[in-house]
Amino acid sequence: MNKISIRNASVLDVEKGELTETCGLLIVDGRIAEMGRSISTASADRTIDLNGRVLMPGLCDAHVHAIVPINSFAQLTRWSPTYVAIRAMPILEGMLMRGFTTVRDAGGADFGIARAVEEGLIPGPRILYSGKALSQSGGHGDMRGVGETVHDAHYYVPSLGRVVDGVDAVRAAARDELRRGASQVKLMVGGGIASYTDPIHFVQFSKDEIRAAVEEAEHAHTYVMAHAYTDMCIRHAVECGVRSIEHGNFISDDTAALMAQHNAVLVPTLVAYSTMWEEGIEVGMPPELHAKIKPVLDVGSQELEIAARNGVPMVYGTDLIGPLHRHQSLEFRIRREVLPAAEVIRHATCNATDLFNMSDRLGHVREGYIADLIALDGNPLEDIEVLMAPEKLALIMKDGRVFREAV
Numbered sequence: 364m365n366k367i368s369i370r371n372a373s374v375l376d377v378e379k380g381e382l383t384e385t386c387g388l389l390i391v392d393g394r395i396a397e398m399g400r401s402i403s404t405a406s407a408d409r410t411i412d413l414n415g416r417v418l419m420p421g422l423c424d425a426h427v428h429a430i431v432p433i434n435s436f437a438q439l440t441r442w443s444p445t446y447v448a449i450r451a452m453p454i455l456e457g458m459l460m461r462g463f464t465t466v467r468d469a470g471g472a473d474f475g476i477a478r479a480v481e482e483g484l485i486p487g488p489r490i491l492y493s494g495k496a497l498s499q500s501g502g503h504g505d506m507r508g509v510g511e512t513v514h515d516a517h518y519y520v521p522s523l524g525r526v527v528d529g530v531d532a533v534r535a536a537a538r539d540e541l542r543r544g545a546s547q548v549k550l551m552v553g554g555g556i557a558s559y560t561d562p563i564h565f566v567q568f569s570k571d572e573i574r575a576a577v578e579e580a581e582h583a584h585t586y587v588m589a590h591a592y593t594d595m596c597i598r599h600a601v602e603c604g605v606r607s608i609e610h611g612n613f614i615s616d617d618t619a620a621l622m623a624q625h626n627a628v629l630v631p632t633l634v635a636y637s638t639m640w641e642e643g644i645e646v647g648m649p650p651e652l653h654a655k656i657k658p659v660l661d662v663g664s665q666e667l668e669i670a671a672r673n674g675v676p677m678v679y680g681t682d683l684i685g686p687l688h689r690h691q692s693l694e695f696r697i698r699r700e701v702l703p704a705a706e707v708i709r710h711a712t713c714n715a716t717d718l719f720n721m722s723d724r725l726g727h728v729r730e731g732y733i734a735d736l737i738a739l740d741g742n743p744l745e746d747i748e749v750l751m752a753p754e755k756l757a758l759i760m761k762d763g764r765v766f767r768e769a770v
Contacts, residue, residue: 391717455488588630597622
């Protein structure tokens with residue numbers, strides 16, 4: 364039995380958006396066993412004194428791509444899966460060292476990389492993987508150029524997605540991803556930036572195809588997340604039962620109200636567009652894809668305002684690729700320009716774990732919860748920038764294991 368005590372912590376109640384009085388915690392075998400002002404540390408194997416620093420849940424990023432490179436979207440299918448996994452290792456470690464203890468991979472990562480992290484073979488956040496995103500022919504997950512007619516559909520060929528057409532094919536693919544341990548099913552229901560043959564405004568998959576995926580996910584007690592930029596694509600997905608809308612830049616008030624009515628969640632990924640626009644060409648993004656960013660970037664953060672005034676729950680996501688992952692925490696600043704700090708913090712903690720169906724064990728600092736914790740040299744309610752500076756993270760703990768201690 365492993366016991367760690369934490370003393371003099373000012374715990375951030377993310378749900379209430381306020382700090383509690385200084386207290387202690389006893390962590391036993393990776394879970395918070397006790398909290399209070401008079402916790403005994405005598406039996407602890409290790410004691411960490413936070414000296415009044417802010418202690419909060421580990422951060423969540425609900426939209427990452429751990430294996431997808433920015434300069435070789437189409438080349439990925441020609442790479443060795445072992446090479447892809449090794450390239451992903453420093454990306455995952457970087458996420459963890461920025462305080463992200465749980466991430467949801469939105470296409471590409473599989474049970475192999477997730478298991479390696481879970482078994483402690485490589486450092487990284489807990490990975491809730493989608494496996495390969497489902498895409499129609501010519502959809503956002505189809506990386507073939509206009510002159511290509513053949514693609515390797517073998518599952519172990521690395522790729523962002525898999526091409527499926529028709530209700531039966533979608534149903535079979537959803538079942539297959541779930542069989543392989545996917546935490547959720549990912550659909551591409553609209554055009555995107557990183558694919559060659561589908562403009563942003565293209566609507567993808569029929570309603571029956573989407574409903575088939577939703578039904579299979581619901582039968583497995585999970586949900587569908589869907590890539591969608593335009594208002595039409597968002598509405599198309601939500602009306603068919605999709606729970607999590609990724610990106611959503613062009614959402615209208617009417618569609619936001621529809622999302623709220625259906626208890627759907629929005630996962631904006633605003634940092635992706637500003638960083639790809641500024642640095643994409645420099646780090647190897649193909650010019651023809653880089654040109655697709657500007658219309659999405661120009662609508663800016665208005666979707667945050669629209670979602671907030673219509674009561675749509677939002678969750679933190681970044682959608683960064685390759686070397687741009689170093690900007691993962693910049694999304695906090697972008698959202699804080701529009702929304703209160705406490706709300707933005709909820710996006711990356713309790714709102715995220717609600718979406719992940721893990722709110723009974725993650726996203727709060729509470730007795731019985733998994734000890735995913737970070738401690739800060741500063742109060743993020745007053746200055747959210749402290750979440751953007753890894754050097755201000757005095758403690759990073761995942762599953763009760765300490766990955767950084769600088770107290």
